[in-house]
Amino acid sequence: MSIVMDADRIGRTLTRIAHEIVERNKGVEDLALVGVRTRGVPIAKRLARAIKEITGDEVPTGALDITLYRDDLMRHAVGPQPVVRRTEVTFSIDDKKILLVDDVLFTGRTTRAALDALIDFGRPKAIQLVVLVDRGHRELPIKADYVGKNIPTALADVVQVRLQEIDGHDEVVLEIGGAA
């Protein structure tokens, strides 16, 4: 098990991504952040704060639960259902540029589900994908627009993002071979 990002590094990375977001979109007009539950939500809120420090503007921020859109939901003939949590997108996403935020990009299936969920809220002008970690092994044609850190991994490895708001401290950990 090795720590691939510590708290300082995560902080600097999110500040850098916030700058990239402002630069690429030439400001924050029509921007909105939507975090994918669970850990995408605090990352989205931190990005909103960082963007406010840069530009002084508030960017609306929401939370998306993708459980009901998962492609493996009914694949198990029998088994307990994953827990569903609240989706909170209190603003209209029509004609907005949505920054979809998640902690780890892996197979791309969560992002696929999140795209479907978002489209049910309206027709955004564009959707851009922000991830703290891209660990490779995509199973779908999905690519992030903003990446905190690329971490080369084997399929069986486990990447864990821990955040102050949920886990009590900030770090990204790589476990080799998925030894739990």
Add this chain to the structure above:
Amino acid sequence: MTTQELESGRQVTALRRKDLLGIEDLSSEEITLILDTAEAMKEIGSRPIKKVPALRGKTVVNLFFEPSTRTRTSFEIAEKRLSADTLNIAIASSSVVKGETLVDTALTLEAMSPDMIVLRHQSSGACHLLSRICKSAIINAGDGTHEHPTQALLDAFTIRERKKRLAGLKVAIVGDLLHSRVLRSNLHLLTKMGAETWVCAPPTLVPQEMRRFGVVVTSVVEDAVRDADVVMLLRIQLERMEGAYFSSLREYATVFGMTEERLKLAKPDVMIMHPGPMNRGVEISSEVADGPYSVILDQVANGVAVRMAVLYLLAGGAEHEEAA
């Protein structure tokens, strides 16, 4: 879910059961899981596209042997919002009028492999009977005078939404206690969740079993309503009143009917609930039914979210299998 598992303190994250037959079999942790899930489901109803793909490809049969508007519609909307395929069978147009038994009807439906059957039946225990012979999940939408679990769950959801808790609240239930399946489900639920529950009716409409629930029984409506956080009224079921339980509807309305005057005894932020359909001017006055304390229409709205939660949680099935 066994009691041992529950006592180990593990948080319940799934309903590991095939059917929802009544509140009596549920643990307080399972009830909390259903109510929490319903909160997430409620948000879906406020979206421009009120539909999620969760139950895509699942077939749900709504089998109603008794007339019902709100429960059947509520289940149907819940099923559609989860993208299930739904089928409604109402008694008047089915082969039951040709003399088919419940078991034969169920087996015939079962042969077409639905995933779930939502059953409303006039006989207590009809859902238990079907749960033994059917592979499909059975959801009780009201059986005789036994239970109506989704009604109790939506009542609890509505109370929790306003009061943020159930434990320690004084809940007064006034009306026909004898014939009410809503009452039975609510008593199981409220006592499991730690509410202080009072029931009130003319002595002729109080069943013996009330003592078993550990609730306060009274025939003085003022005592029941005094300092209540929630007043729940039960319909005087005119269709089940073959015996002479009280001398006249007017007398019932005078002695037990919920009026603004009586309501002044309750807490200032009291909630008025009624499972519907109401007999205005009998168990509830129009001023109370349409008044500021009434949450009767919230109950109807919340029914959809609660039924979505039940359908979703039961769709996983009974067997425990590690999901990725």
